[in-house]
Amino acid sequence: MNVSAENEMQIMPIGAGNEVGRSCCILKFMGKTVMFDCGVHPAYSGESSLPFFDSIEPEEIDLVLITHYHLDHAAGLPFLMERTNFNPKARVFMTQPTRAIYKALLSDFVRVSRNAPGEESLYTEEDVDKTMSRIEVVDYHAEVNVNGIKFRPFYAAHVLGGAMFMVEIAGVRILYTGDYSREEDRHLKAAEIPPFRPDVLIIESTYGVQEHEGRRLRERRFTDRVARVVRQGGRVLLPVFALGRAQELLLILDEFWEANPDLQNIPIYYASAIAQRCMPVYQTYINMMNDNVRRRFEISNPFDFKYVKNIRGINHFEDDGPCVFMASPGMLQNGLSRELFERWCTSKQNGLVLSGYSVEGTLAKHVLTEPDTIPRLDGRHVKRACSVDYITFAAHADFKETRMFIQDTTPTHCILVHGEKNNMARLRGALETIHNKSEGGKKLDIHSPLNCGTVKLKFKSELNARAINVLSQNVAHDTVKPGTRVSGLLIQQDFAYTLVRPPDLPQYTTLKLTHIDQHQVLPISKPFITLATQLKTTFRDIDYDDKKEIIRMANGGVIIELKERNSVKMSWESGYASDLLTEAVAAMILSKSPHEGDAPISEILRIGRxxxxxxxxxxxxxxxxxxxxxxxxxxxxxxxxxxxxxxxxxxxxxxxxxxxxxxxxxxxxxxxxxxxxxxxxxx
Known part of the structure; x- marks a missing residue:
C-alpha cells in the first residue's frame, strides 16, 4: 500500500545566519525538531552572545547534536538546558572526545566570564555539571534512532572529535557539516564524504570564495615569520583557542626548533591549564588522528613537546627577552592574549601572528586593518607599532573544498550558514554560476538565510505500508491488482507502516488485543416472546430459549435475557457491528408492541430525540x-x-x-x- 503526500521542511538558523559565531540551526520536519549546535558569539557578552532562543519553543526540541567543543558551537548549551523551558525528554549527543573536553572548556569559560570586567556570566559551573548527566556519546558511523529521527556522525576534521551529522526523517536526509576541513594537517585526517546522498546540505561558508595556501607554503611562511621576530630580539604573540589549532601550531614549532639549534635557547610558552588537563584526551583518542601522529606515537608521545614550556599564567612568566607565547582567546577579546598584546603592541620589535579566522566585532579583526592605535580594556588607546601577520591555519573549508564537497555529495538543496554576509553572498553567487548556469550542470537550490529567517522546502514522499497476512491465502501477492481492498490494523512505528490482522498484533508489536464486554439494562413493556418474534422477523440467526427466557443473536455475540417482569439485560462484546446491532435492538425493546397498533409519529420522534x-x-x-x-x-x-x-x-x-x-x-x-x-x- 502506498500514498503520496507533500510535506514541508523548515530550516532556521538562530545563530550563524550571515555571521560567524553562536552557531545554532533548527530543523523542523514531520512533527520533529532537531537543533544543530548551540554556541555563543565571541564579539558579544552575556545574553547578547546567545542564539536567538526567543524565536523558538525550546520545549518542542526532540534532539540536539553538537558538532564540536569550540565555544561558538557549544557554549550556549548549558543556558539552553538549565535556563530555558528546554524539553526534559529531549536527547543531546556529541562524540566522546567532544564530551570529554566540553566540561573543562565550559568551566573555564564560566571562570573567565566571571572575572572579566563588565561581563555577566550566562550560567554557573553547577549548570555545566548538570548538563553532563544528560549528554550522550555517539561513535562515528553509528546509527542512532530517537523517536523516528535517525542520525549518524561522520568525521569532520577541524578539531579532535569534530563531527558532521547526517539526519534522516521519513526517508529525507539532511547533512549538517558544522566546521569541517577536507585538508589533512599535522595531526588530523581530512573530513570524510558520507556514503549517503543528502537531500539537503547545511554547510559552513566561513571563507567564502577564498582559497587557502598550500600547507607547506603556509607552514614555511609561519616559521619564517616567527624566527625573524625572535632572532631580532622580539616577542611573538600567537592568540589561539586553547584546544584545536594550538596543538597543530605546537607540532610545527617544536619540529622547527628541533631543526634550528640557534633557536633552542629561545623559549616557547604555552599558557593553558585546560590544554594540560585535556592532553590525556588527545592521547586516549590517538586512533582518531592521522597516520603521521599514530606512527610517531608508537615511538613517543608526539604531544610531549621538547621545546614548549607550559606555564599557569602571566604571574609565572618572566618577560625578560625574546620568546614565542601562545595564549587564548584566539580573537583577543579578553584574557591573557589581550593582556600580552596590550603590553607588547607598542614595540616594533615584537610581532603578532593571527592563525585563525577572526570574527567581525573582535579586536583580532580590527587589528588586521593595521590601525595606528588599539583600544585597551580600560578604555585608553595605545600606539600600535608591532608587526601584524595573518597566516591562516583555521581548519575550515575554503572555496575549492566547498565546491568539491557539494559536487561529491550531490544535494538538491544547499543552505549556507556560518559565514560573514559578504563572504556568504560571494560564495552563493559562485556556486549558482557553477551549478545553475553552466550547460549540463546539476541544478542546485541555494539559500543563505539571515538569523531567524526560515527556509521552507517541499518534499513529496510515498507512505508505504507492509501488508502481513491480510490477503487471502489463496491469493498470490504478485497477482494483487491496484485498488484491491484489504482490511486490518494499520500500525505506525516512527515513519514505517504495517497492516496486520488483529490476531497478529502481539507478534509484530508490543500491543495486545483487549476485549470490552458491555451490558445494558432496559425497561420492556411487551411480552418477552413478542420481542423474540419481532427480532426473528427482522434479523437472521435468532435463537430463543423459552425455558430460560434468553435470546441469542449473531452466533451468541449478543445475549438478551429477561431479568424481571419489566426489564431485560443485553450483553455483548463491544465492536462496530455488535454496537450497531444492539442500538437497533434497544430501539425495538423500547417501542410499543405491534399488537397495540403502529406507534404514532410523535412516539417515534420522541425515541429518536x-x-x-x-x-x-x-x-x-x-x-x-x-x-x-x-x-x-x-x-x-x-x-x-x-x-x-x-x-x-x-x-x-x-x-x-x-x-x-x-x-x-x-x-x-x-x-x-x-x-x-x-x-x-x-x-
Missing part, C-alpha cells in the same frame, strides 16, 4: 415543527430533520459525522426505514 441526546447531548425541538431539532456539538450549531434525515451544519466534517450517526438511529427505529428506501422516494 432520546437516542440523539444519548449520543450528542442536549437536543432542542423547533417550536411548531416537532420533526426539526437543534443541537450544539463541539461549539458548532447543528440542525436535523428527523423525517428526511437531512443535516444542516457549516462544518462539513461534523455534518457528515452527524448524518451517519442519525442514519444508524433511523435504522434502529425503522428496521426497513421508508425514508431511506429509494423505491419509496421514487414513487
Amino acid at each position: 432520546k437516542l440523539l441526546m444519548a449520543r450528542f447531548g442536549p437536543v432542542r425541538r423547533v417550536k411548531g415543527s416537532p420533526h426539526l431539532v437543534r443541537l450544539v456539538i463541539d461549539l458548532s450549531k447543528v440542525g436535523i430533520d428527523m423525517l428526511t434525515g437531512e443535516v444542516e451544519c457549516t462544518d462539513e466534517k461534523l455534518r457528515e459525522r452527524v448524518r451517519l450517526a442519525y442514519k444508524r438511529i433511523q435504522a434502529a427505529m425503522f428496521p426497513i426505514p421508508d425514508i431511506m428506501c429509494e423505491c419509496c422516494r421514487a414513487s
